[in-house]
Amino acid sequence: MAKLGAKKLNIALVGCGYWGKHFLRLCMQHPQIRLSGILDSSESRINELQQLYPDVHFYNSLESIANDTEVSAVIVATGLSSHFAICQRLLQEGKHVLCEKPLTLTAKESETLGQIADSNGLTLLVGHTFEYNSAVLHSKHEIDRGALGELKYLSFRRCGNGPIRYDADVVYDLATHDVSIANLLLNSVPDAVNATGYKLLGCNQYDLANIDLIYPTGLSVNICVSWMELVKQREMKVIGSKGMLLFNDVVPSEKVRLYHTIAPTTQTRGDFGDFQLSVSNNDVSIPNINYKEPLREELEHFMACINGQQQPRTGWQNAANVVRVLEAIEESIAHQGQSIRVTK
Ligand SMILES: NC(=O)c1ccc[n+]([C@@H]2O[C@H](COP(=O)([O-])OP(=O)(O)OC[C@H]3O[C@@H](n4cnc5c(N)ncnc54)[C@H](O)[C@@H]3O)[C@@H](O)[C@H]2O)c1
Numbered sequence: 001m002a003k004l005g006a007k008k009l010n011i012a013l014v015g016c017g018y019w020g021k022h023f024l025r026l027c028m029q030h031p032q033i034r035l036s037g038i039l040d041s042s043e044s045r046i047n048e049l050q051q052l053y054p055d056v057h058f059y060n061s062l063e064s065i066a067n068d069t070e071v072s073a074v075i076v077a078t079g080l081s082s083h084f085a086i087c088q089r090l091l092q093e094g095k096h097v098l099c100e101k102p103l104t105l106t107a108k109e110s111e112t113l114g115q116i117a118d119s120n121g122l123t124l125l126v127g128h129t130f131e132y133n134s135a136v137l138h139s140k141h142e143i144d145r146g147a148l149g150e151l152k153y154l155s156f157r158r159c160g161n162g163p164i165r166y167d168a169d170v171v172y173d174l175a176t177h178d179v180s181i182a183n184l185l186l187n188s189v190p191d192a193v194n195a196t197g198y199k200l201l202g203c204n205q206y207d208l209a210n211i212d213l214i215y216p217t218g219l220s221v222n223i224c225v226s227w228m229e230l231v232k233q234r235e236m237k238v239i240g241s242k243g244m245l246l247f248n249d250v251v252p253s254e255k256v257r258l259y260h261t262i263a264p265t266t267q268t269r270g271d272f273g274d275f276q277l278s279v280s281n282n283d284v285s286i287p288n289i290n291y292k293e294p295l296r297e298e299l300e301h302f303m304a305c306i307n308g309q310q311q312p313r314t315g316w317q318n319a320a321n322v323v324r325v326l327e328a329i330e331e332s333i334a335h336q337g338q339s340i341r342v343t344k
Contacts (some may be wrong), residue, residue, distance in 0.1 A: 002095070007032060008032055008033060008034040008116075008243075009032060009033050009034070009072055009073060009074060009303060010034050010036045010071050010072050010073070011027055011033050011034070011035060011036060011040070011066045011071070011073045011074065011241055012035075012036045012037055012038070012039065012058065012059065012071045012073075012074045012075070013027065013035065013037075013038045013074070013075045013077065014039045014040075014062065014065065014074060014075070014076045014077065014078055014144040015038045015039075015044065015076060015077040015078030015079075015082075016038050016049060016084055017040070017045065018158075018163075019077050019100060020040075020075070020077035020078075022290040022295050023075045023077055023295070023299070023319065024053075024302060025040070026042050026295060026296055026299050027075075028053075029253065030299070032303065033102070033303075035056065036057065036065075036068060036070055036071045037056065037057035037059050037065075038056060038057070038058055038059065038278060039049075039058070039059040039060075039061070039062060039064075039322055040058075041078075041321070044057055046152045048289075054331075055090070055227045057102075057332040060283075061185070062086060062089055062090075063089075065090070065095075065159045066089055066090060066092075066093040066095070066296050068202065069082075069342065070094060072089050072095065072303070072306070072328070073095060073096035073097070073098070073123075073306060074095045074096070074097055074098075075093040075097075075098045075099075076090070076097060076098070077100045077127075077324060078079075078100070079101060079165065079167045079168065080105060080165075080167050080172060080257075080313070081105070081167035081168075082167075082336075083099055083100070083102075083103060083104055084097075084104045084109045084112075084113065086103070087099050087103075087104075087114065087124070088111050088112070088113060088344055089125065091113060091116040091120060091122055092116060092120075094120055094122065095122070096123040096124075096171040096298070096302075096305075096306045097122070097123070097124050097125070097315055098123075098125045098126075098127065098298075098302045099124070099125075099126055099127065100126075100127040101126055101127045101128050101129070101176050101177070101180070101213075101319070101320040101322075102126075102176045102207070102319065102322060102323055102341055103126045103320070103323060104323060104343065105274075106107040106323065106327060107116050107320045107321075107323045107324040107327060107333060107343070109319070110316055110319055110320035111316070111320055113318030114315075114317065114320065115297065116237075117264070117316060122303040123302065123306050123312060123315075124312070124315060125298070125301070125302055125305060125314060125315060125316065126179070126314045126315070126316065126318070126319035127295075127298060127304045127313050127314070128176075128180040128314040128318070128319065129177075129295060129298055130177050130180060130181045130184075130292045130294065130320065131180060131181070131184050131297075131313060131318075132297040132298045132313075132314075133255050133291050133294040133313050134246050134290060134292050134294070134295040135249065135289060136181055136184070136247065136253045136258055137213070137293070138237075138287055138289045139185065139236070139238060139245055139247055139256060140184060140185050142245055142258060142287075143187060143238060143240075143245075144184055146242075147238025147240075147242070147243060147245075147258065148238060148239075148241075148243045148245060148258075149240040149241035149242030149243065150240060150242075151238065151240050151241075151342040152235070152239045152240060152241060153219060153220050153221065153222065153239050154182055154185070154186075154217075154219070154220075154221040154222070154238050154239070154299060155221070155222040155223075155224075155225070155235075155236070155239065156178040156221070156223045156235065156236050156237075156241075157224045157233045157235045158174045158175070158178060158220070158224070158225045158226075158231055158233065158234055158235075159224065159225065159227075159229035159231075159233045160176060160226070160231075160233070161227070161228070161229060161230065161231070161232070162209065162227050163227070163310050164201065164203065164227055166203075167344075168205075169205035169209075169330075170197075170204040170206050170207050170208065170209055170225045170226060170227050171197065171206060171225065171326055171329050171333075172225075172326055172328060173209070173227075174225040174290065175209060175211060175324060175329065176325065176326060177226045178221075178225070178321050179213070179221045179223070179239075179322050179326065180257075180283070180314070180318075181236065182213060182215075182221045182223075182273035183318075183321060183322065183325075185238070186215050186217075186219065186221075188210075188215055188216055188217075189321045189324070189325065189342060189344065190214055190215050190216075190221070190325055190328075190342050191214055191215065191341060191342060192213075192214045192328070192339050192340060192341050192342060193211060193212065193325060193328045193329050193332050193339070193342060194211075194212050194245050194332050194338065194339045194340070195209055195210065195212065195214050195329045195333050195335045195337060195338055196210050196211040196332075196333060196336070197210075200228050200253050201227065206333060207227040207228050208225070208227070208228060209223075209224070209225050210222075210223075210224055210225040211223040211224075211225070212227050212236065212341075213253040213325065225292075232250055234248070234249035234250050234251065235248050235250075236249075237252050238260070242260075243258060243260045243261040243281070244261070245257070245258050245260075246259070247260070253289075254286045255289070256286070256287055256307075257284055257285070257286055258284065258285045258286075258287060259283055259284055260283050260284075260285065275284055287343045296332035301313060302315055313324075324342050324343055324344070325342055327343075328340040328341070328342045328343070
């Protein structure tokens with residue numbers, strides 16, 4: 001097993017595209033990380049990166065990382081279809097791994113990776129970034145302290161104009177985030193799902209899906225994900241007996257709003273203005289949240305797990321639970337919205 005030798009942690013990065021470049025920035029800035037190098041299968045991407053970072057080392061194969069005894073940990077930010085094979089090889093060679101979400105296509109594959117990690121005493125963390133997001137964590141705090149009363153339902157909208165992925169449909173790409181957030185907020189995994197999916201863009205995969213998750217308490221969570229939407233939407237609503245919470249991730253500030261109100265028992269009286277403003281400003285509060293970069297938090301946590309100071313918050317079991325739900329969603333879509341039980 002690779003051990004943390006000197007003070008700095010030697011990390012390699014596999015896949016340096018849209019998301020990997022954020023890991024690259026964070027690794028290069030971190031005083032306790034030494035970036036051992038980057039592996040990317042795209043020649044044109046390597047050329048771009050070499051222009052930008054002439055001092056960075058570029059590996060030419062996964063084997064060269066696996067065999068690099070200096071490398072203790074690897075960040076995997078390639079597309080979903082390659083996660084299993086890359087992680088398996090690295091874990092077999094004793095590297096700690098932080099892999100992007102979703103961990104694998106099937107829960108069985110996630111469990112296989114988890115078993116290799118556990119038997120080698122390695123950290124396998126999964127990039128469910130929203131579980132490190134200050135707004136999500138604050139929302140959990142409000143729920144747990146009872147500010148919203150008894151939860152009635154949750155709803156999520158994660159829509160936009162692409163970007164289309166070719167090795168993951170909109171469920172694996174976007175709904176992954178909402179399933180992971182809902183599991184965190186509710187401290188559980190759904191019993192059943194029903195979902196419908198559409199291929200509006202003419203590709204061979206779903207680009208729009210409407211999903212209902214049913215949690216063990218009977219609580220329902222609705223998720224709408226789409227790559228074909230005019231306006232980018234990243235919204236979460238939590239509806240409770242005493243109040244409601246809105247997390248809107250596309251606004252630059254005041255992302256979380258708490259509405260200390262419930263549905264009125266009588267019709268709104270008064271003029272048209274009263275009707276339009278039926279939730280008054282006095283009923284809304286905006287919590288003061290100390291926003292931190294979620295990916296930086298995730299990376300710090302990865303390092304703390306490797307050092308044995310913390311237990312993985314988004315480890316392979318958590319990730320396998322998310323994948324189990326994604327698999328059930330796909331099955332429900334394939335069966336025209338039939339209710340499918342989530343395997344446990
Ligand atoms: N946590 C988040 O919020 C978040 C956001 C965006 C993307 N992601 C995840 O990050 C991963 C990458 O997404 P992206 O948007 O950066 O995709 P991308 O296509 O922009 O980048 C992937 C990079 O990996 C390289 N690559 C592909 N297969 C490879 C292989 N076998 N070996 C080495 N390099 C390989 C590609 O050449 C490309 O440069 C996905 O799993 C995605 O779900 C997570």
